[in-house]
Amino acid sequence: MDYDVLVVGGGPTGMMLAAELRLAGVRPLVVERLARPYPFSKALGIHARSIELLELRGIHDRFLEGAPLLSGGHFASLPVGLNYKSLETRHPYGLYQKQVDTERLLTARAEELGTEIRRGHELTALAQDEDGVTATITGPDGEYRVRAGYVVGCDGGRSRTRKLAGIPFPGQEPGLAVLMADCEFSGELPEGEGMGPLRPYGVIRRDLRAWFSAVPLFEPGVYRAMVFRYDHVWPDRDQPVTEEEMRAAITELVGHDCGLTGIQWLTRLTDVSRQAERYREGRVLLAGDAAHVHFPSGGPGLNMGLQDAMNLxxxxxxxxxxxxxxxxxxxxxxxxxPVGRTVLRNTRTQCALFDPDPRLDAVRETFTDLLRIDQVNRYFTGLGSALDVRYDLPGEHPLTGARMPDLDVWTPDGVRRLSEYFHDGLGVLTGASAEKWKDRVAVVEGEVEGPAMLVRPDGYVCWAGDPVEDGVGLDAALRTWFGPPL
Ligand SMILES: Cc1cc2nc3c(=O)[nH]c(=O)nc-3n(C[C@H](O)[C@H](O)[C@H](O)COP(=O)(O)OP(=O)(O)OC[C@H]3O[C@@H](n4cnc5c(N)ncnc54)[C@H](O)[C@@H]3O)c2cc1C
Incomplete structure (x- = not known):
């Protein structure tokens, strides 16, 4: 084998995965088609669960440094927003961070850990056999082959890896066409009454089943402007958007172009929503957008990619x-x-509610009322932040399958946090010992409130209880998640 794992795609998912593999002593090779990082930021935010995951590796401070914190979000741009402060976490907020910066930090982390990254190298063919995969890569000096034990497609929504592995990608065809610009406006923007807490400017045109909104970004004077059109399909989604097209779209809805200027980036989006039927096909795996695509309502995409990578x-x-x-x-x-399926359902629900068709007013009003109920608001906030993700793991204890609570650990040297024990990427055990798994599970020497817990390296509890009463359960969990004893 030339490498243990070939990671196709050096976006946020690929870099996060490469770092996780290196942490565990594995040799990945990352091949990235682009010679230089993509210069524009699709995503603008990092959610609470992703911050927690970065904290498990001791690197969250790099991401938090200088990034504005968001105390709330929106659900389908309804007038009642989501309250992040209600979240039970050490990080009850979202992070405003441009994707270019997130990617830069993730790449630096992967490089620090010794990952080999080849930019300007594209996967073009793939074959797998019993022992490994053979990938054909086209680089600046021509075509060559790489032999690896496994390949992970982190190569985005149009994943070549997924196609070469023959994994079906079923889903919903687009019915919403959106133009988007990161830009400035020299003229007056219309007040966007009723367009949700994050969209102070905009116009709803029910007659056209269309709307325009301009969301101020943190850079002074810069907006993310979007024109939504329902019942509309782009004849060619890849056709570049021109300034004239954006100007005309705004003018059609608002009556004037609001002085559109200072355009940094123009793109078109749809609400196409698809999920890979299988995330694994033998020695080929998929993660991030390669496994699921959807409209970016609530911004779950990049976050879900990081969480896929952490699980895998x-x-x-x-x-x-x-x-x-x-x-x-x-x-x-x-x-x-199942997590991907739930996120896709959530984004489709929001796309349905964005539709200004008057026949949907009753549904929007009902959802708005529901969002005023604390528990409902908490439900959508838990869903959007991914803090409520739970895995269906074997075991009776209510903590089993849930994310680990980041409890205080009382040690002779002072108080630490449980999250600090995860920096090396091992499993963590509190309130018990596991001598025969000491190369894979770190034992916490200190007092932690509550039951003893066995936590996987990705921060999910895989056993909890009393190690004396349920020694058999603990032993079974150690074998299931950490292999045979030494
Ligand atoms: C307008 C917009 C706003 C968004 N806002 C948010 C948000 O606020 N929050 C959020 O979480 N998400 C958001 N998203 C989604 C987010 O941008 C994506 O989910 C995220 O980029 C997915 O990361 P990825 O690494 O899986 O894939 P990508 O970022 O697509 O990276 C894939 C990489 O693979 C490379 N590649 C492709 N094919 C090959 C090949 N054959 N060989 C080698 N390399 C290859 C590509 O060049 C690319 O660099 C938004 C998306 C859009 C469009």
């Missing part, structure tokens, strides 16, 4: 390192596919 990284490394089995690797699909 340690499992794939365990298999490469010889103590993980096929069942452990299959649990990646079993756990993450």
């Amino acid at each position: 990284g340690w499992k794939l490394a365990a298999v490469v390192n010889g103590w993980g089995d096929g069942a452990l690797l299959d649990s990646y699909h079993t756990e993450r596919h």
